[in-house]
Amino acid sequence: MDRKEVDLIVGSTLFDPDYYLRSYPDVRGNGQNPLMHFVEWGWKERRNPHPLFDTDYYLRNNADIAKEGINPLLHFLLYGAKEKRNPHPLFDSQYYLEECPEAEKKEWNPLVHFIKEGCKAYCNPHPLFDVRFYLEKNPEVAQSEINPLIHFVEQGWKEGRNPHPAFDLNYYLQQNPDVKEAKVNPLIHFIEYGWKEKRRPHPDFPIGNLESIEAFSQAFVGPSSQFDFMGATQFSLLWSLGLRSCHYLLDFGCGALRAGRFFIQYLQKGRYFGIEPNRWLIEEAIKHQLGEDTIRLKKPVFDHNDRFCVEVFGIDFDFILAQSIFSHTGSDLIIQVLNNFKRSLKEDGLIVCTFVEGDEDFVGSGWIYPEIVRYKPETIHSFAQSAGLFIRRLKWYHPRQSWFLLAKDKRRLPDPKAVELLSGIVLYEPEFEEGWKERKTIIPLLQNLQEQDKNELLNSFSYAQLDPFYIQLDKHYVRRTKNICLIPSEKNRRGGKYSYGEWAHVIGIFQTLFYFNLENKMANKILDVGCGTGLLAIASEPYIQDGGYYVGLDVSKEDIQFCLNHYPPAQFKFIHFDLSNSLYAPDQNPKLRPWPLEAHQFDLVTALSVWTHLREEEARFYFKEIRRVLKPQGRAIITFFFLDQIYKESLLRRSFGEQGSFHRTDQGRWVFELPVSGSEHWRCPQWAKIPEEAIGIDEQGLKELMEESRLMQLAYYPGNWKEIPGIFFQDIFVFQPE
Incomplete structure (x- = not known):
C-alpha cells in the first residue's frame, strides 16, 4: 500500500487507533503502530479498524473483494461507499442516504457523514437503529456526546439498552437462550439470521409478515408484499364511497402510512389526520415513502396517543377509517372506540372499518395486537347498535378481513344495489404459504368466478360517480420522486x-x-x-x-x-x-x-x-x-x-x-x-x-x-x-x- 492510500485511511476517520489497540491487546503489547499493523496484517486477520467497520462482514458480503485480496477498508473508501456497499451489519448505506439525502447530494461517504454530521441530525444508519430513540432513552449517552451507534455496538447491547422501539433486547434473549449463550449482539443476530428463522424481535411484532429487513416498518402493519396493494385498495374504497379532496379524514391506526401516503397526496392541505401510538412508524414513512416536501405542502396532522381517543383534534370528520383495528380488539374496547368515533363524526359522515368474521366470538378484552380476534356477523352488528350507529357489510375485496360501513344517518349507507357494485375485486392476487412466508405463484382469480360474476365484477369506482357534489376543480398536486410537481389545472x-x-x-x-x-x-x-x-x-x-x-x-x-x-x-x-x-x-x-x-x-x-x-x-x-x-x-x-x-x-x-x-x-x-x-x-x-x-x-x-x-x-x-x-x-x- 502506497503513502497516498495510507493517508486516505488516516484522513477518513475510519481508522481509530485507540479502538484498535483497545480491541487487540496483542498489538498493544507488542508496541506496534496500530495503523501499520492493520495495513500490513490486521485486515488479513479480519481485524476491525473502527467500531463501525466490520472487516469480516465486508469481506463475507463482497466475495469479489475477498477473492482479489484488496484491503476492505481501502476498497470501501475508494469504491464501496459510492457503490453503496455496507460497512457493518448495522449500517445500511442506501437506507442512510435516503435518511439524509444531503449526504448523497454532496457526495459524502455515508459512514463518514454519519459519524461526523448525521447522528447529530438524528439520521438513522439502519432500519433497526433509531438514533433519537436511543438518545432519549439514554440521556447520559447524549450528554457524553458519544456516537450512539458506536456506544450501542461497543457496550450498549451488553447493558440491555434497546436500539429501536420495536426491538426488545431482553425479550429477544429470553426467547432465544442460544443467542444469549453465544454472547453475540442480539440485534446483529436478528438482522443476519433471526428474522429468517422467524425469531420475534418484540412481543408485539408480527414476525410472520416480515419478508426483508428493509421492509421492517411495513411488516409491523401487515405482510410487506401486500403493503402497496392494501394502501391502494383503501384509497379506492373511500374514493368510491365519495371521499373528495375537500373532506376531513381520520386514519385511525395509520401505522406506516400504508394508506396515508395515498390520502395525504390526494386531500387538500390540512385535511388528513392520523392517530398512531408508534411514532417511529410515521417518521419512517415520511422519510422513505412520502418525503418532507409532501409533508410541508399537505400539512397532515398526527397524534400519538394510545388511549383510542379521537377528540384530540377538536374537529368532526367526514370519514373515519379503521382498517385492521377491530381484528385486534376485545368487545369492550370496540364499543368504546365506536362511541368515540361517533362523537367525532359529522352527521352525514361515514366510518369505514374491518372485522374478521368467525363462527365464534372472541372472549377477552382490551388491545391484543398482534393476535387476531374473530366475531360472528350478528355480534358485529350489535357493536354498531350499542354505539347508536347503522351498519352495512360491504363486498369490497380484502384478503383476510371483511369491510363494514357505519353511519349516524341510515340514509348515508348505500342501498343494497350500490353495495353490489363495490366489489373491489382484483384479477390477480399473490398466493402465500401459511404465515405469508414466500410468494409462490400468481392465481388468476377469474377462473374461480361464475360467468355471471365475471360480467358483474366490475366496479370499484361506480358508487362515487353517483355523487358529483364534492368534485373540486382546483389545483392538482402530485408526488414525483419525493418532490412536489404542481400542475396547473388549466394544463x-x-x-x-x-x-x-x-x-x-x-x-x-x-x-x-x-x-x-x-x-x-x-x-x-x-x-x-x-x-x-x-x-x-x-x-x-x-x-x-x-x-x-x-x-x-x-x-x-x-x-x-x-x-x-x-x-x-x-x-x-x-x-x-x-x-x-x-x-x-x-x-x-x-x-x-x-x-x-x-x-x-x-x-x-x-x-x-x-x-x-x-x-x-x-x-x-x-x-x-x-x-x-x-x-x-x-x-x-x-x-x-x-x-x-x-x-x-x-x-x-x-x-x-x-x-x-x-x-x-x-x-x-x-x-x-x-x-x-x-x-x-x-x-x-x-x-x-x-x-x-x-x-x-x-x-x-x-x-x-x-x-x-x-x-x-x-x-x-x-x-x-x-x-x-x-x-x-x-x-x-x-x-x-x-
Whole structure:
C-alpha cells in the first residue's frame, strides 16, 4: 500500500487507533503502530479498524473483494461507499442516504457523514437503529456526546439498552437462550439470521409478515408484499364511497402510512389526520415513502396517543377509517372506540372499518395486537347498535378481513344495489404459504368466478360517480420522486372538463390502480398513447422498477413540451407525434406512418380516450401499431364508445335533457347515429361539429380491428355512459397479441 492510500485511511476517520489497540491487546503489547499493523496484517486477520467497520462482514458480503485480496477498508473508501456497499451489519448505506439525502447530494461517504454530521441530525444508519430513540432513552449517552451507534455496538447491547422501539433486547434473549449463550449482539443476530428463522424481535411484532429487513416498518402493519396493494385498495374504497379532496379524514391506526401516503397526496392541505401510538412508524414513512416536501405542502396532522381517543383534534370528520383495528380488539374496547368515533363524526359522515368474521366470538378484552380476534356477523352488528350507529357489510375485496360501513344517518349507507357494485375485486392476487412466508405463484382469480360474476365484477369506482357534489376543480398536486410537481389545472384539459384539477388526479390514480391490479405490477415498460400532460406518468411512477420506463406519445406539442419540462428523463420519455387530428392538432402532418418506436418493446400500451377521437382509417392503422410495439405477452388497455347490445338497450332508458344516472353529462348526448366518412361501423352523435369530437364503433368494426391487428380481447368493462354502473365513463377493453 502506497503513502497516498495510507493517508486516505488516516484522513477518513475510519481508522481509530485507540479502538484498535483497545480491541487487540496483542498489538498493544507488542508496541506496534496500530495503523501499520492493520495495513500490513490486521485486515488479513479480519481485524476491525473502527467500531463501525466490520472487516469480516465486508469481506463475507463482497466475495469479489475477498477473492482479489484488496484491503476492505481501502476498497470501501475508494469504491464501496459510492457503490453503496455496507460497512457493518448495522449500517445500511442506501437506507442512510435516503435518511439524509444531503449526504448523497454532496457526495459524502455515508459512514463518514454519519459519524461526523448525521447522528447529530438524528439520521438513522439502519432500519433497526433509531438514533433519537436511543438518545432519549439514554440521556447520559447524549450528554457524553458519544456516537450512539458506536456506544450501542461497543457496550450498549451488553447493558440491555434497546436500539429501536420495536426491538426488545431482553425479550429477544429470553426467547432465544442460544443467542444469549453465544454472547453475540442480539440485534446483529436478528438482522443476519433471526428474522429468517422467524425469531420475534418484540412481543408485539408480527414476525410472520416480515419478508426483508428493509421492509421492517411495513411488516409491523401487515405482510410487506401486500403493503402497496392494501394502501391502494383503501384509497379506492373511500374514493368510491365519495371521499373528495375537500373532506376531513381520520386514519385511525395509520401505522406506516400504508394508506396515508395515498390520502395525504390526494386531500387538500390540512385535511388528513392520523392517530398512531408508534411514532417511529410515521417518521419512517415520511422519510422513505412520502418525503418532507409532501409533508410541508399537505400539512397532515398526527397524534400519538394510545388511549383510542379521537377528540384530540377538536374537529368532526367526514370519514373515519379503521382498517385492521377491530381484528385486534376485545368487545369492550370496540364499543368504546365506536362511541368515540361517533362523537367525532359529522352527521352525514361515514366510518369505514374491518372485522374478521368467525363462527365464534372472541372472549377477552382490551388491545391484543398482534393476535387476531374473530366475531360472528350478528355480534358485529350489535357493536354498531350499542354505539347508536347503522351498519352495512360491504363486498369490497380484502384478503383476510371483511369491510363494514357505519353511519349516524341510515340514509348515508348505500342501498343494497350500490353495495353490489363495490366489489373491489382484483384479477390477480399473490398466493402465500401459511404465515405469508414466500410468494409462490400468481392465481388468476377469474377462473374461480361464475360467468355471471365475471360480467358483474366490475366496479370499484361506480358508487362515487353517483355523487358529483364534492368534485373540486382546483389545483392538482402530485408526488414525483419525493418532490412536489404542481400542475396547473388549466394544463389538464385533454379529457374534457373532468380532466381539470382534482379530476385529472383521480383519472391518473384510477389508471394506475386498475392497470396494476390487473397485471399485478408486471407492466414495467409502459407506452401511454395520448399521454396529454402525463397523468398516468405521475400515477405510475412508484410502480416502475429498475430498468423500466414510461413513454408518452401525443399529437399536442404544448402538452409534450410541458411533460419534457417537468419530468425526469431517466424514467420518463415523451414524444411529439406530428400527426393531424381535426380536434387536437388540425394543422399537423396528415400522413399515417408508424410510431417512432421499436417493435416488441412494451409490457403495457394504454390509450385513454384516444380511439374515441380517431376516424376509421386512423383507428385501423394505429391499432396495428399497438400490436407491433407490444411484447408477445404484453397487454393493451384501450377505451371506446362501443355500440353493442348494452348500448342499444340503454337507448330505451335515457331521459333526454337530464344528467346521467351514473355520469355527469346529458344522457341524450351519447347517441351515435351518423356514419363517419360513410362507414357503417363508425358513427358519431348529431351534435358533433366534427366527427372527432366523439366516435363510436360497433361490434363488427371492433371485430375487424382485432382480426387485422392480430390482437385478441381478454376483457371488456362497459362504461357508465351507457346508463349502467361502470369502472369508467368510456368502455374499457383489454387486449393481448394472438
